[in-house]
Amino acid sequence: LRLDTRAGLLKGGTSGAAIVEGKPNESLLITAVRRQEGYEMPPDKALNVSEIRVLEHWIQIGAPWPKTQILKPRETAERAKMHWAFQPVGQPKVPNTKDSWLRNPVDAFVLSKLQKEGLKVSPEADRRTLIRRLSYTLTGLPPTPDEVASFENDPDPRAYERLVDRLLDSPHYGEHWGRKWLDLARYSDTKGYVYAREERFWVHAWAYRDWVVQAFNRDLSYNRFLLLQIAGDQIEDRKPGDLAALGYLTLGRRFLGVTPDIIDDRIDVVCRGTMALTVGCARCHDHKYDPIPTADYYSLYGVFDSSSERLISLDEQPSQTNDYSKELEVRQRKLADKLATSRLESANRVRQRIGDYLKAQTELEKYPTEGFDQIFQTTDILPAFVWQWVDYLEATERNQNPIFRHWHAYRKIPTGEFSLHAGRITRDLSQSEPDQVNPLVASAFQEVPSSFDEVIKRYAKLFREIDEQWQVEVAQAKKNGDQHSDKLKEPEAEALRQVLYGASAPCQVPDEPVVHTEDFFDSATCTALWKLQGDVDRWIIQSNVEAPYDLTLVDRPQPKEPRIFRRGDPTKLGPRVSRHFLTLLEGTHPEPFRKGSGRLELAQAVIDPTNPLTARVIVNRV
Incomplete structure (x- = not known):
């Protein structure tokens, strides 16, 4: 919504035009300043009656506007870029000023301006004033009486420079300027x-x-x-x-x-x-x-x-030699173990319900993206995983991932027209080059699907079969006492397994603190994790020992x-x-x-x- 042009007022925003010429009572702008129908503008302080009447009269007479040039957004931006602050830093010419008072080029600029204004340089401050100014400026602390006396009586012509060096070497220098x-x-x-x-x-x-x-x-x-x-x-x-x-x-x-x-x-x-x-x-x-x-x-x-x-x-x-460090290590280990276990359990639940999470991609309006709405969800489908799948699938479309070529092709069919286009899309995909479509996915779609729900079911069945194959191999390796492989032998099957178990798989819980991952767990797990996190934090807060973490x-x-x-x-x-x-x-x-x-x-x-x-x-x- 733009209120700085007449066109912007007439166009309005998502709620419609801000003004209706000649009709103040039908204008949203007047409704807002009257604080009616849920609008409150300005938000902090209401306009008084006389101010509102001015606006009402202005709209009543047709909302006249000054006839000035209205710049396009691009023109406005280009003009703003010409501001001096955005120009390269230059090397100004030092004024040609001669005076014994000058000690560095900056003084020349100061003196030049003073002379232009007909002003004189102030006399040099005495040493007591100088040490106080310098000490407060560099350390934020006053000099001690002994320091003042020492500086006042120092015959060294470089006494001031040595004082500057001493104060810069003081630990209080970092404390004072670091605070800023x-x-x-x-x-x-x-x-x-x-x-x-x-x-x-x-x-x-x-x-x-x-x-x-x-x-x-x-x-x-x-x-x-x-x-x-x-x-x-x-x-x-x-x-x-x-x-x-x-x-x-x-x-x-x-x-x-x-x-x-x-x-x-x-x-x-x-x-x-x-x-x-x-x-x-x-x-x-x-x-x-x-x-x-x-x-x-x-x-x-x-x-x-x-x-x-x-x-x-x-x-x-x-160091683990003191009781504080040992107890902190115990509490941190409990939290880390619980987080690791919870991540695995939550990811497994998503894999087991892969069809539900794929179905959720067609009902995104049910799953809020942020904040309190996620916490108060009544469904056991976790929105955090739903939106992780959204990002993942969008990436597969941009990258033309062979596993999801069928998904994206069928997904683009307009609502109510699936049966009209599904056959043609199935034929086109069946003629794709081998490297463009995963063979296992191609096999699953040899027959034309009857609806997009059928597409979801076939993908879900395919992922379940791959997961079962992987679990069998892992279990067999454990039974034989062997170290199982970290991947499936067939490349096309391994590509599908990566969707479930890969580092960037949408089923995985991010390896981050609980404060950023609680949306990936059920309520009971969240409560348990926060209790353990609180045990760690309170142990650190209540102790006088610094915990070397960041x-x-x-x-x-x-x-x-x-x-x-x-x-x-x-x-x-x-x-x-x-x-x-x-x-x-x-x-x-x-x-x-x-x-x-x-x-x-x-x-x-x-x-x-x-x-x-x-x-x-x-x-x-x-």
Whole structure:
């Protein structure tokens, strides 16, 4: 819905036109500002009576609009790109100013401006003032009386430079300036709104905090500082403990476990934190002011949706000599064992009901994609698996997977016309090249199916037979005391088994913490897992001993191919977009990210010398 043009008002949004010329009582705009029929605009504070009457009168007289040029979205974006902030950083000419007061080129700019305004340079501050200013600026702490006296009485002409070096070497320097970065990184040891069964404390937050402080104290370069915080898991020459830097991404709010909100928070902390761009505004529509289209937002969404959280040890040689560490290890092992068992059991249930999950692909409106609706499902078909199958099948269509050529061909037949087209499609597929169709699937579809339900049944039967064949081989190997093979002998059968057991199979539960996988388990299993997770978290919280762990990000085995959420609604899927950097900085057709999730390429784009925003923003922040 656009309210900044007359055409936009007349066109309206999903609910219809915003105004009806000459008829204020029939105009949705007036209904909204009157706060009627469930509309409340503006959302925070209602307009007063006189303001509403102005709008009513304006619509009554035909909603006249100033005759100004209306730019097309592309023209608006091109104009926005001309803003000085998006231009390359240049090397300005140093003013030709002569004065003994000058000590560096920056002074020349200051003095030139002062002279232009007819102002004089202030006298140099005394040493007591200088040490106080410097100490507060670099460490956030006042100097001691002894330090003041020592500096005031120091005859060395380089006393000031030595004072600067001493304060920069102080551990308080990293604490003071690290705090400024932690504010920008929305650092907290709590998670915001969480489910009642999730512990609200970030029990490992201190690891990221300490890493930031140490980074400042060891004078880590800004490029390296950002690189480690966005993609530290992919930096081969990282130092021990550097994985804690990924707390920059993982220590955000939890938003009651709603994934799109968690990812939005990560997009915001990277784009606003490093480049001062409010990319989050493009979540629901093209940005109104900055040249950031919605497609760019979801390209970055795909980067973070292709990454998963993982708890890792920061201790190179973990010690198990004290009671605290031993008990922590016991609790963590119980949780890990239960998670492993639950993943296997849940995946097996999906394999056993493969037909039901394939049938669900024709009834997606029954299965919510996110949030509370998934929790309160009455069916035992888990929506998380249903939507995992959606992604998998879409990938098989793009990749022309030989196993699902029949599925996609029959799926495209319009409702009510199956019997008209099924015969022709069956004949065409029977003439396919051997490498285009899996032989076992081709054999299952020698006869023309009577309906798409029949297609589902044949696929389900085929997968059940493959699973039974695999289980027989595994059982026989165990009975004979042999180590069974990790695959079936026949390539065509093994290809089908991979759909059930492969690393990226839609039947598998992601190897991620319970907070991100609870939707893949039944209610009783979730309760048991959260109890064990709580036992671990509370043991850490209640102890005075630091637990050397950190929550990091790693790339998923199979990157997600992002789709635009229309108006930001994850239930209304729009076109697919590639994972790439902002077109504002990369050009109209940016190169897609190709390395895993794309986080490393994103980090490299942020710190690229040709990106004018990163350097400008950190200079302004300092």
